[in-house]
Each structure stands twice: as structure tokens, then as C-alpha cells.
Amino acid sequence: MFDRLSDGFNNVFRKLSGQGSISEKNITDAMAEVRTALLEADVHYDVVKAFCDEVVADVLGREVTKSLKPGQEMIGIVHRRLVALLGGDPDADPQEALKTLGTDRGIMKVSPPPTVVMMCGLQGSGKTTTCGKLAAMLKKQGRKTMVCAADLQRPAAIEQLHTVVEHVNKQFTQGPTVLFHGEPDKAAEYGKAVNVAVKVCQRALDEARQQGVDVLILDTAGRLHVNDELMTELHLVNRAMMPHHIFLVVDAMTGQDAVNSAKAFHERLTVDGVILTKFDSDTRGGAALSVKQVTGAPIRYIGVGEKLDQIEPFHPERMAGRILGMGDVVSLVEKAQQEVSEEDAAKLSEKMARGEMTMDDFLSQLRTLRRMGSMKQLLGLLPGVGSMLKDADVDEGQLKRIEAMIQSMTAEERAHPKIIHAPRRRRIAEGSGSEQPAVGQLIKQFDAINKMAKSMAGAGGAGRIAAARQMASAGGMPGMGLPMMKTKGSTKQAKRGVKQRKKRKH
Amino acid sequence: MGLFKSVVSKLRKGLDRTRETFVAGLRSMLVGRKLDEALIEELESRLIQSDVGVRTTTALITQIRADYKSGQLARGEDVLEFLKAELKSRWPEADRTLHFADAGPTVILVTGVNGAGKTTSIAKLCSQLRNEGRTVLLGACDTFRAGAVRQLEIWAERLGVEVVKGQQGGDPAAVAFDACSAAVSRGVDVLILDTAGRLHTQDPLMRQLTKIRSVATKKIEGAPHETLLVLDATAGQNALRQAEEFGKAAGVTGIFLAKLDGTAKGGIVVAIREATNIPVKFIGVGETPDDIEPFDPERFVEAMFAE
Ligand SMILES: Nc1nc2c(ncn2[C@@H]2O[C@H](COP(=O)(O)OP(=O)(O)O)[C@@H](O)[C@H]2O)c(=O)[nH]1
Ligand SMILES: Nc1nc2c(ncn2[C@@H]2O[C@H](COP(=O)(O)OP(=O)(O)O)[C@@H](O)[C@H]2O)c(=O)[nH]1
Ligand SMILES: [Mg+2]
Ligand SMILES: [Mg+2]
Numbered sequence: 036m037f038d039r040l041s042d043g044f045n046n047v048f049r050k051l052s053g054q055g056s057i058s059e060k061n062i063t064d065a066m067a068e069v070r071t072a073l074l075e076a077d078v079h080y081d082v083v084k085a086f087c088d089e090v091v092a093d094v095l096g097r098e099v100t101k102s103l104k105p106g107q108e109m110i111g112i113v114h115r116r117l118v119a120l121l122g123g124d125p126d127a128d129p130q131e132a133l134k135t136l137g138t139d140r141g142i143m144k145v146s147p148p149p150t151v152v153m154m155c156g157l158q159g160s161g162k163t164t165t166c167g168k169l170a171a172m173l174k175k176q177g178r179k180t181m182v183c184a185a186d187l188q189r190p191a192a193i194e195q196l197h198t199v200v201e202h203v204n205k206q207f208t209q210g211p212t213v214l215f216h217g218e219p220d221k222a223a224e225y226g227k228a229v230n231v232a233v234k235v236c237q238r239a240l241d242e243a244r245q246q247g248v249d250v251l252i253l254d255t256a257g258r259l260h261v262n263d264e265l266m267t268e269l270h271l272v273n274r275a276m277m278p279h280h281i282f283l284v285v286d287a288m289t290g291q292d293a294v295n296s297a298k299a300f301h302e303r304l305t306v307d308g309v310i311l312t313k314f315d316s317d318t319r320g321g322a323a324l325s326v327k328q329v330t331g332a333p334i335r336y337i338g339v340g341e342k343l344d345q346i347e348p349f350h351p352e353r354m355a356g357r358i359l360g361m362g363d364v365v366s367l368v369e370k371a372q373q374e375v376s377e378e379d380a381a382k383l384s385e386k387m388a389r390g391e392m393t394m395d396d397f398l399s400q401l402r403t404l405r406r407m408g409s410m411k412q413l414l415g416l417l418p419g420v421g422s423m424l425k426d427a428d429v430d431e432g433q434l435k436r437i438e439a440m441i442q443s444m445t446a447e448e449r450a451h452p453k454i455i456h457a458p459r460r461r462r463i464a465e466g467s468g469s470e471q472p473a474v475g476q477l478i479k480q481f482d483a484i485n486k487m488a489k490s491m492a493g494a495g496g497a498g499r500i501a502a503a504r505q506m507a508s509a510g511g512m513p514g515m516g517l518p519m520m521k522t523k524g525s526t527k528q529a530k531r532g533v534k535q536r537k538k539r540k541h
Numbered sequence: 542m543g544l545f546k547s548v549v550s551k552l553r554k555g556l557d558r559t560r561e562t563f564v565a566g567l568r569s570m571l572v573g574r575k576l577d578e579a580l581i582e583e584l585e586s587r588l589i590q591s592d593v594g595v596r597t598t599t600a601l602i603t604q605i606r607a608d609y610k611s612g613q614l615a616r617g618e619d620v621l622e623f624l625k626a627e628l629k630s631r632w633p634e635a636d637r638t639l640h641f642a643d644a645g646p647t648v649i650l651v652t653g654v655n656g657a658g659k660t661t662s663i664a665k666l667c668s669q670l671r672n673e674g675r676t677v678l679l680g681a682c683d684t685f686r687a688g689a690v691r692q693l694e695i696w697a698e699r700l701g702v703e704v705v706k707g708q709q710g711g712d713p714a715a716v717a718f719d720a721c722s723a724a725v726s727r728g729v730d731v732l733i734l735d736t737a738g739r740l741h742t743q744d745p746l747m748r749q750l751t752k753i754r755s756v757a758t759k760k761i762e763g764a765p766h767e768t769l770l771v772l773d774a775t776a777g778q779n780a781l782r783q784a785e786e787f788g789k790a791a792g793v794t795g796i797f798l799a800k801l802d803g804t805a806k807g808g809i810v811v812a813i814r815e816a817t818n819i820p821v822k823f824i825g826v827g828e829t830p831d832d833i834e835p836f837d838p839e840r841f842v843e844a845m846f847a848e
Contacts, residue, residue, distance in 0.1 A: 074595050077779070109651075157803070158828070159657065161656060189690035190691070191691035199687050224829075260804070286775070290778065290780075290809065291589065292774075292803065292805035293777075296803070313656075318740075318777070319779075321777070341686070451655075535770070
């Protein structure tokens with residue numbers, strides 16, 4: 036059942052929290068799980084190793100073993116270190132972090148203009164799309180921007196960028212029109228247009244100056260870091276243009292190799308910012324940590340979709356949680372805020388913390404969750420429960436069946452599901468047109484979720500505590516109670532409503 | 542002309558240093574070393590760094606450690622042979638070849654996440670099939686991404702094949718329909734359908750893929766005869782999710798592992814094979830149509846431990 040990376044960490048969390056004191060051995064064991072979680076999140080092997088060693092040293096140094104709640108303290112240390120490594124301030128108040136959302140230092144201003152921004156990265160990482168996103172962002176800020184097509188290699192790359200710029204101008208009317216510089220006649224087959232890019236960029240700069248452009252963005256061809264010829268070309272563009280910003284564009288789904296390519300680009304160009312794309316996928320995004328470690332450059336933005344406004348400032352807090360599989364709590368809270376009133380949420384989360392959630396609360400959460408859109412996306416963001424359930428699909432029919440069962444309960448039964456014994460189960464099953472085991476299942480899992488919610492609210496490392504605090508005050512935990520999923524050994528229920536992913540071989 | 546081309550391309554291949562990994566014999570970190578705990582740990586680190594994943598690595602290492610203790614494995618070479626045999630048994634030859642229709646056009650549907658290398662891999666497949674003497678038609682079902690149709694058209698022009706295309710932003714299933722009709726009426730041997738990149742988490746887009754598939758099935762019996770998932774070799778553990786989800790929505794029959802010409806090893810395909818049984822059929826080792834090779838498990842293992 037626990038077959039995803041975050042779960043190992045959650046396991047440690049559960050094992051350790053509640054224990055009065057732990058030994059050095061416990062710490063090493065726990066770190067083994069942290070290690071697995073990080074590796075499965077695609078953080079590079081060496082980065083993981085160094086990280087774990089440091090955490091162990093830190094934990095032992097602080098005599099966490101003698102602390103009252105060693106597990107929580109330890110998880111706090113892991114989380115804080117991760118936030119710091121990702122360039123964040125681990126001491127920042129999460130409430131403050133929420134407020135500063137959406138602000139960014141942006142693209143520097145220079146005199147005389149233009150500010151030159153160069154994009155680089157592997158093939159297909161998202162450079163061209165990101166050029167469009169940055170241009171759209173700058174346009175909205177009222178800055179006159181030109182985009183230059185310096186990828187002469189990938190077929191139709193110039194045309195692609197041109198279209199992207201047209202889309203930007205059509206979709207975002209506010210601000211000055213984004214200009215495009217492209218020389219389609221210079222495009223050539225692979226390997227035949229090397230070094231032509233430098234000239235194209237220089238002509239773009241001339242034009243930009245004439246037109247009084249404020250920011251010039253250079254979209255370069257994707258290249259492998261081991262391709263000397265193309266890396267040299269990039270170096271030449273760099274020397275000729277002396278860009279003010281060099282952004283390395285990295286696919287967030289990248290694995291261990293992120294370290295190698297980032298290192299090579301950084302050695303050649305001295306990257307000053309990283310943009311991670313395709314974060315709308317369900318990747319844990321450990322590459323973020325690897326790239327940050329190797330370049331030392333801040334992660335500036337993340338791409339969260341193919342559309343031109345789908346770019347966001349990077350948040351170390353969120354990323355640390357995502358990598359550890361603790362759930363991207365901040366995002367969750369934001370989503371939740373749109374759906375649930377603060378008051379209701381606060382009430383509910385208090386109830387949940389006491390383990391007093393009722394079937395009615397549960398049902399209303401289910402409905403909220405349906406409204407909150409893509410279930411899967413959301414489930415992945417949830418700690419604990421999310422990791423248990425995200426591999427399951429809940430369809431409308433499933434929800435209806437659960438609804439029917441809950442509606443067949445008496446008010447008392449809904450408030451105290453514990454009193455539902457066999458005869459009541461039979462009645463509920465008959466009343467809702469379902470089978471008895473299904474009702475039993477519902478009650479059992481409701482109970483499990485309730486217990487878990489309670490233990491989660493009662494426990495927590497720095498990040499977790501912060502998250503819980505934040506949720507209680509800001510958005511509540513509307514997603515915590517989730518519909519009945521198949522657990523091990525409940526095949527019947529699974530066949531009826533829930534499509535469970537094929538079980539992996541081990 | 543054909544001969545000249547192949548000589549030139551061989552020469553070029555010889556020059557491309559990254560390609561050597563897959564052509565020449567490799568020096569391996571394992572060769573000439575005695576097997577011991579230290580080497581086993583190094584091995585584990587190498588497997589993880591190849592993106593094989595913790596679970597699959599642990600399983601392999603457990604087995605190696607047991608065989609080491611029982612004396613079956615004593616030298617680095619033994620481990621190399623063990624892993625080669627292991628992977629070879631997981632990828633029998635029959636699993637690695639393309640399926641063709643018994644009669645009428647063979648339809649190959651090509652899918653994958655954004656930027657994985659779908660369109661380029663199609664150019665490579667097209668080139669290879671044409672070299673084998675087959676006629677090929679392309680269907681431009683990526684109606685979404687800017688410049689996508691044009692990109693495929695440019696490849697088609699260079700390779701001398703035709704493309705069936707539709708409206709930018711139009712229904713990709715409609716393009717698939719037209720392409721299938723054209724394939725039948727013109728009697729081509731192979732139709733390759735390019736699709737827009739999509740993330741496996743995007744349900745509506747995954748359903749669209751299912752729809753494209755069923756349009757092909759309706760038009761041509763048994764189609765698509767092959768559904769390839771293009772994976773970026775630099776991808777990490779998320780590729781497993783991709784394989785699972787694309788497998789479900791599109792009935793993937795094989796993997797095209799692109800971008801193996803860098804330093805990435807693409808080890809996740811081992812975990813994918815274990816979890817989903819989907820075989821790797823081809824590897825991509827560059828940006829030109831010649832940069833395609835059949836997947837060879839033994840060389841794949843060698844490359845993993847190459848120095
Ligand atoms: N889902 C998603 N797709 C993206 C994102 N950024 C880029 N893409 C897609 O990734 C593919 C490659 O992008 P492109 O800009 O052409 O990459 P380049 O080769 O580096 O210039 C295209 O299909 C883009 O639409 C993102 O943040 N999310
Ligand atoms: N080095 C290298 N680049 C590749 C390979 N396959 C594709 N590419 C490049 O990856 C980028 C994206 O490829 P494309 O076919 O457009 O991907 P699609 O979005 O999946 O159709 C382009 O710049 C290609 O030239 C490969 O095997 N090796
Ligand atoms: Mg590009
Ligand atoms: Mg394409």
C-alpha cells in the first residue's frame with residue numbers, strides 16, 4: 036500500500052513521534068528512510084549522502100536523543116536544512132511566506148538598456164516556452180521586451196518562438212508589444228549552423244537598441260553538455276553578448292543526470308538563475324536540490340503548464356515539502372482557501388485534531404474535494420492520507436455510493452459512527468442499495484482517517500507544525516477526510532468503485 | 542548514393558565522441574577488480590546514479606551480495622556478466638522488434654510527455670523504415686504546440702515523405718482519421734502518428750489519446766499495431782509514472798528511449814520493465830534521423846558502468 040517515496044518518510048515520522056526517547060541507532064535507521072525518500076525524489080546520490088551525513092551530525096550534536104519528542108525535532112531539522120539548501124529562510128513565518136507569494140526580484144534594470152537575458156539548457160527542457168512566459172511577465176510589468184530566436188537547429192524552432200510571441204501579444208493586451216527578432220534563412224540542418232547564432236544575437240541587440248527595448252531575451256538551441264562544438268557556440272554567444280542574466284532551464288522531471296548537465300553549463304557560463312519547468316507533473320522534483328547544490332544559483336521560477344501565464348516564483352518551503360513528500364502544504368492551503376470559509380475550516384480542523392470528525396463533516400469534505408477539481412493533483416499534495424490515496428481514482432459514482440450510505444444513517448450514527456454495529460450496518464446497506472461489507476469498509480476507513488488526522492495534528496516537525504498551524508488558521512484541512520479507498524484485502528469494494536493501480540512487483 | 546550516405550554517416554559516427562558509448566567496446570569500472578563489499582557499494586551507487594531507482598537497485602544488489610557470499614560471483618567481470626544476463630533475460634529479442642500488420646498499413650502511434658523527443662524520434666523511425674524499403678506516411682496530430690506541424694513537415698521534406706495535417710488547434714483525432722484514410726487509399730506500408738506532448742497527470746489529454754487510438758482502430762484493423770512511448774533518458778523516477786499512465790491510456794507496446802547520447806543512462810527503463818512489462822525497442826543517440834539504434838540490453842548494461 037505504501038508504495039510511494041513520501042511514505043517512507045511518513046513511516047519514520049510515525050515510528051518516531053510518540054516515542055519518549057530514541058537511540059543513535061534509531062536515528063541512523065530513520066535517516067536510511069530519509070535517504071530513500073530523497074533518492075526516490077531524484078535528488079542526486081552524492082547530494083543525498085552529504086545531506087544525510089550532515090543531518091546525523093546535527094541531530095547527534097543537539098542531543099536530540101534526549102529531547103521529549105525526538106522524532107519531531109529530527110524531522111524539523113531535516114525540513115529546515117532542506118529549505119535552507121533550496122535558498123529559503125527556514126525561520127520565516129509561513130504566514131509571511133504566503134503574503135510574499137507572487138513577488139520576485141524580477142529581471143534587473145540596466146542603463147543603457149537593454150538588459151540581456153540568455154536562456155540555456157538541454158533539448159526539450161522548455162526554453163522557448165519559458166521565453167514566452169518571461170516576455171508575457173515583463174509585458175505586464177510594462178517593460179518593452181524583444182525575444183530573439185537563436186536556435187537555428189531544431190526544425191521550426193524560429194517559427195515556434197515567433198508564434199509564441201504572437202500568442203503573448205494577443206493574450207496579454209496590457210503593456211508594450213513584445214518584439215521578435217528571427218532570421219529563418221539562417222536555420223540549417225544539425226551541425227551546419229554552428230556559430231551563426233552569435234551574429235543573429237548581435238543583430239538582435241542592434242535592433243533592440245534602435246527600438247528602445249528594455250529587455251532582450253535570447254532563446255538558444257538546446258544542447259547536450261558533452262557536445263563540445265555547441266557548448267563552445269554558447270560560450271561565444273555569452274562572450275559577445277555579455278548577458279546580465281543567464282538562466283538555466285531544467286525539466287523538473289530530470290533524474291540523477293541533472294547534476295552533470297548543470298555542472299557543465301555552470302562551468303562554461305556561470306549560470307545566475309535556474310528555471311524549473313513542467314512542475315505541473317507529479318514529479319517530486321529532487322532535481323531542484325541537485326541543481327541548486329551544483330550551481331549555487333537561486334531557483335527563480337517554476338513552470339507549471341504549457342500556457343504562457345503558467346510561471347510562478349520559486350518557493351523553497353513548498354519545494355522542501357514536495358521533495359520530502361510531506362505535501363506541498365502551501366499550495367493546498369491556497370486551493371483550500373478558495374473553497375472553504377476560514378471559520379468553517381478552523382472549526383473543522385479543531386474537531387479533526389480531537390478526532391471528532393463526524394460522517395456529516397466527512398461528506399461535506401468529499402463534496403468540497405470534488406469541487407476543488409483534479410483530485411489526483413490534490414491528493415499528491417496531501418501529507419499522509421494523500422500518499423495513501425493518490426494512486427486511486429474516485430469517480431462520481433463512487434462519491435454517490437458513499438453519499439447514499441451516509442444519507443442512510445441516522446443523525447446519531449453520523450455523529451458517532453462507532454455505534455454502527457452489524458444490524459445497523461445491514462439497515463444502512465439496504466437503505467442505500469449497497470452491500471454490508473461496503474458499509475463496514477466505509478466505517479473502518481472513516482475511523483482510520485479520523486485517527487490519522489488526530490495524530491497528525493498532534494505531531495509535527497517544524498514544517499509540519501507550521502503547516503498545521505497555517506492550515507488551522509488559514510484554510511483548515513478540507514481535504515483530510517477522503518473517500519473510501521481500497522485498502523489491502525478489500526477486493527470487493529475495490530471492484531465496485533475504485534480503480535486501483537496494478538500492484539507493482541517488488 | 543545510398544552507399545556513400547552510409548559511409549559518411551559511419552565516419553560521422555566515428556567522430557562523435559558521445560556516440561562511442563554505444564558503438565565501441567567500453568572500459569568498465571568493473572573490469573579487473575575483485576568483488577568485495579566496497580565494490581558492491583560502488584555498484585549500488587552507480588545503479589542509483591543511472592536512475593534505476595532504489596527499489597530495483599536494492600533487489601539487484603541483494604542478489605549480487607548473496608551470490609558474492611556463496612562464491613558464485615568473485616570478480617567485477619562476473620557482476621557485469623550477471624547483470625547482462627539478467628537484463629537480457631528480461632528483454633527477449635522478440636520483445637524488441639516492431640510489430641507489423643499482416644496486411645495493409647501498419648500504424649505506429651507515438652506518444653510521450655512534453656519535449657521528450659517524439660517528433661525527432663519519428664523522423665528517425667521514418668528514415669529507418671525507408672532504408673528497409675518501406676513506404677511511410679506521417680500524421681501530424683500535434684495540433685497544439687506552436688510550430689509542431691511545421692517541425693514534422695520539415696523532417697518529412699528532408700526525408701521525402703508526405704504529411705497529413707489538420708488545423709492548428711483542431712481535433713487531433715480528426716487528423717488521425719484523415720491520416721488513416723490516406724494511408725489506406727495510398728497503400729503505404731507504415732503510417733506514423735505524431736501527437737502533442739502531454740503530462741500523464743492530465744486526464745482530459747490522456748483521454749484524447751485514447752480517442753486517437755480508437756479512431757485508428759476503427760479505420761484500420763488491428764491499428765495501432767505499435768504504440769511507442771518516447772522517454773527522455775535524462776528523466777528520473779517520474780518516468781515510471783509516465784509508463785504506467787500512458788500504458789493505461791494508450792496501450793503502450795514499446796519504449797523509444799531518446800537522448801541517450803548524453804551522460805544520462807536511462808536506467809529507469811529497468812524499473813519500468815519490472816513494473817509494467819513494457820519493453821524498450823529503440824534508443825535515440827542524437828538529433829539527426831540516422832541517430833537511431835535498436836535497444837541492446839547488453840550494451841545498455843555496459844554503458845551504465847562505462848568510465
Ligand atoms: N506541462 C508543461 N509543459 C511545458 C512547460 N514548459 C514547457 N513545456 C512543454 O515542453 C515542450 C518543450 O518545450 P520547448 O519550449 O519547445 O523546449 P526547448 O526545446 O527547451 O525550447 C513543449 O511541448 C512545451 O509546451 C511546463 O512548465 N509545463
Ligand atoms: N541529443 C539528442 N537530442 C534529441 C534526441 N531526440 C530528440 N532530441 C531533441 O530534443 C528536442 C525535443 O525534441 P522533439 O522531437 O521536438 O520532442 P517532442 O516535443 O517530444 O516532439 C529537440 O531539440 C530535439 O532535437 C536525441 O536522441 N538526442
Ligand atoms: Mg527551443
Ligand atoms: Mg513534437
